[in-house]
Amino acid sequence: MNVVYNGEKDTAFKEVLGNTIPRLSGEDDRVIYLDADLMNCINTGKWAAAHPERGIDCGIAEANMIGIAAGLSSVGFKPIVHTFGPFASRRVFDQVFLSGGYAKNSLTVIGTDAGVTAAYNGGTHMPFEDMALYRAIPGAYVFDITDAAMMEDILTQCVNIHGVKYIRSGRKNNKKMYESGSHFEIGKGIVVKDNGNDATIIACGLMVAMAMEAAETLAQEGIKVKVVDMFTIKPLDEDLVVKCAEETGVIVTAENHNKIGGLYSAVADVLAAKRPTPVEYVAVEDIFGEVGPQDYLEKRFGLTAEHIVEKVKKAVSRK
Amino acid sequence: MNPELKKDLQKLALKIRIAEIEEFKALGFGHIGGSLSITDALAVLYGAVMKVDPKNPKMEDRDKLVCSKGHAGPAVYATLAIKGFFPYEDIKTLNVPGTNFPSHCDRNKTPGVDMTTGSLGQGTSLAVGIALGDKLKGLDSRTFLIVGDGESDEGQVWEAAMFTGAKKITNLIWLIDENKKQLDGYTSNIINQGDFVAKFKAFGFDAVRVNGNDVEQVYEAITAPIGDKPRAIVLDTVKGAGVREVEETMNNHSLTMPQETYDRWLAELHSELDALEGEV
Numbered sequence: 316m317n318v319v320y321n322g323e324k325d326t327a328f329k330e331v332l333g334n335t336i337p338r339l340s341g342e343d344d345r346v347i348y349l350d351a352d353l354m355n356c357i358n359t360g361k362w363a364a365a366h367p368e369r370g371i372d373c374g375i376a377e378a379n380m381i382g383i384a385a386g387l388s389s390v391g392f393k394p395i396v397h398t399f400g401p402f403a404s405r406r407v408f409d410q411v412f413l414s415g416g417y418a419k420n421s422l423t424v425i426g427t428d429a430g431v432t433a434a435y436n437g438g439t440h441m442p443f444e445d446m447a448l449y450r451a452i453p454g455a456y457v458f459d460i461t462d463a464a465m466m467e468d469i470l471t472q473c474v475n476i477h478g479v480k481y482i483r484s485g486r487k488n489n490k491k492m493y494e495s496g497s498h499f500e501i502g503k504g505i506v507v508k509d510n511g512n513d514a515t516i517i518a519c520g521l522m523v524a525m526a527m528e529a530a531e532t533l534a535q536e537g538i539k540v541k542v543v544d545m546f547t548i549k550p551l552d553e554d555l556v557v558k559c560a561e562e563t564g565v566i567v568t569a570e571n572h573n574k575i576g577g578l579y580s581a582v583a584d585v586l587a588a589k590r591p592t593p594v595e596y597v598a599v600e601d602i603f604g605e606v607g608p609q610d611y612l613e614k615r616f617g618l619t620a621e622h623i624v625e626k627v628k629k630a631v632s633r634k
Numbered sequence: 635m636n637p638e639l640k641k642d643l644q645k646l647a648l649k650i651r652i653a654e655i656e657e658f659k660a661l662g663f664g665h666i667g668g669s670l671s672i673t674d675a676l677a678v679l680y681g682a683v684m685k686v687d688p689k690n691p692k693m694e695d696r697d698k699l700v701c702s703k704g705h706a707g708p709a710v711y712a713t714l715a716i717k718g719f720f721p722y723e724d725i726k727t728l729n730v731p732g733t734n735f736p737s738h739c740d741r742n743k744t745p746g747v748d749m750t751t752g753s754l755g756q757g758t759s760l761a762v763g764i765a766l767g768d769k770l771k772g773l774d775s776r777t778f779l780i781v782g783d784g785e786s787d788e789g790q791v792w793e794a795a796m797f798t799g800a801k802k803i804t805n806l807i808w809l810i811d812e813n814k815k816q817l818d819g820y821t822s823n824i825i826n827q828g829d830f831v832a833k834f835k836a837f838g839f840d841a842v843r844v845n846g847n848d849v850e851q852v853y854e855a856i857t858a859p860i861g862d863k864p865r866a867i868v869l870d871t872v873k874g875a876g877v878r879e880v881e882e883t884m885n886n887h888s889l890t891m892p893q894e895t896y897d898r899w900l901a902e903l904h905s906e907l908d909a910l911e912g913e914v
Binding site for chain 2 (some may be wrong): 347368371373374376378379380381382383384385386387388389390391392409410413414417418419
C-alpha cells in the first residue's frame with residue numbers, strides 16, 4: 316500500500332462501518348450484523364431497519380448479543396458484532412472467551428471509541444484495557460485500526476477468518492495514512508517512515524499519525540527515526556520488532572491504551588525473549604479514564620507527539 | 635400417550651441413569667444430582683422427539699440440544715452413548731486426562747454435543763443464536779434448551795428469554811429444570827425465583843409446568859402444537875431423581891461416593907429395569 320500521510324483528516328470510521336457492513340452482508344448471506352442499541356452511532360441503523368434479518372438489534376444486552384452471535388457461528392454464519400469498546404471487551408469478557416474462543420465459534424467484534432476517543436462519554440466508556448483482555452484469549456486476533464482504508468480492509472478480511480477477532484477504533488476520523496483501497500497483511504507491521512537508525516517508534520491506531528509528526532520534529536533536531544504501524548497487535552509482527560531493535564538499538568512504543576497488556580507489553584515480551592533492548596513507552600499509566608474533549612484527554616494521558624519526542628530522546632540516551 | 639412408547643421411554647430413562655452412575659463410579663465423583671434430575675427429559679427428547687443421526691452427528695437439519703447447565707454433561711453423554719453416537723464404554727473416561735467427556739459439555743470433544751457450556755447462563759443465548767440461524771436458513775429444525783433453576787440467577791438467562799419472547803423464536807423450546815436446589819442449598823433460600831411459569835409468560839412465552847420426572851407429562855408438553863409464542867416448559871423435578879439415596883441427600887450437587895455405594899445404586903436401577911422389561 317502507499318502511505319499518503321500529509322496530516323489531513325480521513326473519512327470517519329462510522330462512515331466506513333456504515334458502508335462496509337451492508338456491503339459485506341450483501342456479498343455473503345452468512346454475514347449477520349448484531350448490535351446492542353448503538354447502530355445509529357456507526358451509520359448502520361437505516362440499513363438494518365430495512366434488513367432486520369441481516370442486521371439484528373439485540374437491545375442493551377451485550378452478553379446475550381455475544382451468545383447469539385456465537386450460536387449463529389456454530390450453524391455456519393459469520394457474525395459481526397458492534398458495541399462501544401468497554402462493553403465489547405470487559406462487560407462480555409466471559410461470553411467472548413467461552414461462548415466464542417473456547418467453544419471455537421467465530422466472532423468479529425468491533426469496539427468503537429477506543430481509549431481517549433470516548434471523549435465526552437467519559438471514564439465509564441473509555442477502554443484503556445480492551446486490547447489487554449482480548450490478547451489474553453488464546454488464538455484471538457487484535458487490531459488497533461489506523462485509518463479508514465485499514466478499517467475497510469481489515470473488517471473485510473476478518474469476516475472470513477474463523478476465530479475471535481477484535482477490531483478497535485474511534486468513531487470519528489483519524490488522520491489519513493494510506494491510499495484508499497490498500498490491502499493490509501495480518502501479522503505484518505508497516506514501516507511508514509524510515510529516516511534512519513537512531514530509534515524506532517512502534518505505534519498503533521490513533522498514535523501512528525502522532526508518531527509521524529514526532530518523527531518530523533525529531534528530524535529537525537537531527538534525530539533520525541523509523542516509524543512502524545503495528546496495527547496487528549496479535550498476531551504481532553515479531554520479526555519486524557526484532558529487526559527494528561537490531562537496526563536502531565532502542566524502541567519507543569505508542570498506544571492509546573493502558574501500558575499494561577497492550578502494544579508496549581507485546582513488544583517488550585518479544586524483545587525480552589529474542590533480543591533484549593531498551594524500550595520506552597507512550598501509553599496511559601495505570602489509571603482510569605475521565606471526561607473531556609479528545610485533545611484535552613490526549614494531553615492529560617500523555618498521548619501526544621510531544622510525549623513521543625520526549626520518550627525517543629530518553630530512549631536514545633539509553634544507548 | 636401410547637403405553638408402549640411410555641414404557642420404552644421409562645426403560646430408556648433407567649438405562650440413562652445406569653450409564654450416568656457408571657460414569658460417576660469410574661472416578662468416584664461428579665455432578666450427580668443435576669444430571670439425574672434431567673434424565674427423564676433427555677429420554678423423551680432423544681427417545682421420541684429429536685431428529686438426530688448418531689452416524690452423522692453434524693447433520694445440518696438435525697434438531698439441536700443445548701444443555702446450558704453444562705455440569706449435567708454426564709447425563710447428556712449417557713444418553714448419546716445409548717443412542718450410539720460413540721462406544722458405550724467411552725463415557726467411563728469422564729474427567730480423566732485427555733478425555734472427550736469433560737465435566738461440562740464441549741461441542742468440540744463429544745460427538746452429538748451441539749454446544750459448549752459451563753459458564754452458567756451462556757447456553758441460553760447460544761441456543762437463541764442456533765435457532766435463529768436455522769430459521770434464517772429455512773431449516774425444519776428445532777433447538778431444545780435445558781436451563782437450570784439455580785442457573786436462572788444469571789441475568790443473561792433473562793436477556794435471552796426476553797429476546798426469545800420478543801422475536802417469537804418458536805423453533806426454540808426452553809426446558810427449565812426446576813429441581814429446587816443449587817450448590818449452596820435450596821434455590822428458594824438463596825435467591826427466591828418465584829413462579830417460573832408466570833415469569834416466562836410475562837416474557838412472551840406459552841409456559842407450562844409439568845412433572846419433569848414423568849416421561850408422559852414431559853412428552854405431552856414438548857409435542858403439543860406450538861402457536862405464535864415460543865414454549866417454555868418448567869420441569870418440576872427432584873434433584874437426584876431416580877436414585878433414592880441421592881434424592882434424600884441434602885447437598886447432592888456433586889457427590890463423592892465409595893465404589894460399593896455406586897454398585898448398590900446400579901443394582902437397584904438394574905432391578906427396576908428388569909421389572910419393567912419383565913412386564914407384559
